[in-house]
Amino acid sequence: MTRPLPYPWLLAALGVLVAALFCVSLLVGPAGLGFFDSLAALLAGRGEAETLVMREIRAPRAVLGLMIGATLGLSGAALQGYLRNPLAEPGLLGVTGAASLGAVAAIYSGLSLIFPLALPLMALGGAGLASMLLIGLAGARGGALTLILAGVALSALCGALTALALNLSPNPFAATEIMFWMMGSLSDRSWTHVGLAAPFMLAGWAALGFAGRGLDALTLGEDAAASLGVRLDRLRLAVVLGAAASVGAATAVAGGIGFVGLVAPHLLRRAVGARPARLLPAAALGGAALLLAADIAVRLIAPERDLKLGVLTALVGAPFFLRLVLSTRRRLA
Amino acid sequence: MSLLTLRGLSVRHGDRVAVHPTDLEIGPGELVGLVGPNGAGKSSLMRGALGLARAGGESSLAALPAPARARAAAWLPQAREIAWAVTVETLVGLGRHPLRAPGAPLSGADRSAIAGAMARMDIAGFADRPATELSGGEQARVLIARALAQQAPLTLADEPAAGLDPAHQLACMGAFADLAAEGRAAVVSLHDLGLAARFCTRLVMMAGGRVVADGAPDAVLTADRLREVYGIETFLTRADGALVVQPMTLSRP
Incomplete structure (x- = not known):
């Protein structure tokens, strides 16, 4: 067995990868700016149009890609650790x-036409409402199973209401807009979107960071973890609220982006020796790298067609998921 | 000085009473074997005492805040759960969790406790292997080592010897006997009455959620009581100064 990379080196390598992808993300776009022109515009404000493109279009997009990817990877790792199941995802x-339902309601009601920020705000509201319901249903007591069941019930309800909105959609344009929004994308996002989502994401990250120690102890099961001094009720609250706040905010500004939260922890689990606490930062960086790479890819593959980010992550993620199923089956055989 | 005091501790599972109000005191130097038929309330008594199951009455351990309780008592549950493919050494190291500040690296004391526990349970050779790849019995020994590494004054273990080969059953009970000899204490639920008679300084026998006998192994394990509690006929003799118990047949009703 080859010895894995020491943990600090692994994090450093992932950090470098994320930084590199972040820079590439800043340099890719339909405006077709040259490398040095882009840098000069971004840093020194040289050239009016270029500066606008760099500072108001590409920079927020790259920042959102970084933050949303990190959110998905981190929450995926935390939920997998808490539920002790590698198939859990945000x-x-x-x-x-x-959050999708909130956004759909904004489009359906026409509010998003009158006031564009109504969409992310209503999506945030939807996520907040769902978080409270989730805590109410699977709150301080009740184990992992209650949480999964409550989440499944909430998803089903929101899915049904979203389908209802599509069903009763006032005009085909609204229906199309709903469909496109749900596919998930980072195009045409502004600093306002970053400002809306960032506080919730940062708060969520803080809560999830606090959970690491407890997640390590949970490797031994709930009973043993409790006997090691882990407060399971607080741990559950930290994981659920942390994931709900950060993922809710991510979805509110970018739509549903699947598979990153499932795949990022998986790719890195072996590299961190399967330790749940160590997986948290690694999966956050891995998620950021995956999402930035996917967002670069959608712009390179089909610059004219506005390929949706969520479509690409699902296209790449689903085969990975199948491979995971196969390897799990092999291990159980 | 008592390491665990129960006053009228009772445990319910829904409407069913698992443990009727029970008094119990465990002191330093004791290796207490908790014996009794399936469903007698052994696990419930230990979980109630640790504050892991909702219980009535008083338990000196359950009254402690969680971090202090983790330093006062180690718990080895019956379910042998290892969720992730962490190395054996990492898993044993989780026993040091209550003694370490968040984010602190392993101290010298941590390392020696981990190495000592692994040597005691004969798993030092697997230190770098993923714990999930070991056999069931090997995993059981890894989990016992985790509890030993905690170095708590009191260790409670739910059927630690189940599924071990005879040599490792003896090693496992020997490890608990050493804890008692060092002035710590252990409460161990057991189905192997032979092991219980040979190693324990005291036996507590439960049946139907009540303690039906409490005392030295010779006093607790009598042919009449085993017939009454388990419904078995037993061959009892002595060897090397300790009681030998061999269940023979089911009693005729």
């Missing part, structure tokens, strides 16, 4: 569905 909580 969408499981139903918060993604609820």
Whole structure:
């Protein structure tokens, strides 16, 4: 067995990868700016149009890609650790569905036409409502199973209401807009979107960071972890609220982006020796790298067609998921 | 000085009473074997005492805040759960969790406790292997080592010897006997009455959620009581100064 990379080196390598992808993300776009022109515009404000493109279009897009990717990777790792199941992913909580429902309601009601920020705001509201419901249903007591069931119920309800909105859509344009929004994308996002989502994401990250120690102890099961001094009720609250706040905010500004939260922890689990606490920062960086790479890819593959980010992550993620199923089956055989 | 005091501790599972109000005191130097038929309330008594199951009455351990309780008592549950493919050494190291500040690296004391526990359970050779790849019995020994590494004054273990080969059953009970000899204490639920008679300084026998006998192994394990509690006929003799118990047949009703 080859010895894995020492943990600090692994994090450093992932950090370098994310930084590199972040820079590439800044340099890719339909405006076709040259490398040095882009840098001069971004840093020194040289050239009016270029500066606008760099500072108001590409920079927020890259920042959102970084933050959303990190959110998905981190929450995926935390939920997998808490549920002790490698198939858990952030969408499981139903918060993604609820944020989508909020956004869909904004489009359906026409509010988003009158006031564009109504969309992310209503999506945030949906996510907040869902988080409260989730805590109410699977709150201080009740184990992992209650949480999964509550999340499934919430997802199903939100999915049904979203389908209802599509069903009763006032005109085909609204229906199309709803469909496109739900596919998930980072195009045409502004600093306002970053400002809306960032506080919730940062708060969520803080809560999830606090959970690491407890997640390590949970490797031994709930009983043993409790006997090691882990407060399971607080741990559950930290994981659920942290994931719900950050993923809700991510979905509110970018739509549903699947598979990153499932895949990022998986790719890195072996490299961190399967330790749940160590997986958290690694999966956050891995998620950021995956999402930035996917967002670069959608712009390179089909610059004219506005290929949706969520479509690409699902296209790449689903085969990976199948491979995971196969390897799990092999291990159980 | 008592390491665990129970006053009228009772445990319910829904409407069913698992443990009727029970008094119990465990002191330093004791290796207490908790014996009794399936469903007698052994696990419930230990979980109630640790504050892991909702219980009535008083338990000196359950009254402690969680971090202090983790330093006062180690718990080895019956379910042998290892969720992730962490190395054996990492898993044993989780026993040091209550003694370490968040984010602190392993101290010298941590390392020697981990190495000592692994040597005691004969798993030092697997230190770098993923714990999930070991056999069931090997995993059981890894989990016992985790509890030993905690170095708590009191260790409670739910059927630690189940599924071990005879040599490792003896090694496992020997490790708990050493804890008692060092002035710590252990409460161990057991189905192997032979092991219980040979190693324990005291036996507590439960049946139907009540303690039906409490005392030295010779006093607790009598042919009549085993017939009454388990419904078995037993061959009892002595060897090397300790009781030998061999269940023979089911009693005729």
